[in-house]
Amino acid sequence: MTRVVIILLVALGGCQPVDFRYADGGPGRYSDWRGRWVVINYWAEWCAPCRYEIPQLNALHRTEAGRDALIIGVNFDGIEGEPLRQLMQRMGIEFPVMSNDPRSRFGYDLPAVLPTTVVIDPRGSVVATLVGPQTEASIAAVLGVSAPL
8 A cells, every 4th residue: 555655646746737738749837938038939821921930940949959048839820739730840840839829828919910929038028029020140139149140
């Protein structure tokens, strides 16, 4: 009996609440974002400027992977599951995409124009809303890092 209780306590001790899901089905927790810059990009398949911007976001994602910034996508049309994963593949999106919209968590309105990029500072505050297509350099400037030439 004691052995079962110990195993159960160890198993439950490793469980953390899930705040949202990524498009790949993996769990996400806002607490994992603490202390990091978060760049949240709203995009849609029908948005031509979004298609221009995606390679820029991919490059920033590769540059910042493992460092102080996270690049996160949100599909404006609310597509989820396998259709979202297929769309990401067709559009060449390499950065993580959320299945949920985080705007209520951070207290900003749904973007009226696409693409829109919301920048959250390491304390969890919105510090910039960038409307229209961005470049790796324009986002890096808000983050205070230099983009590769």
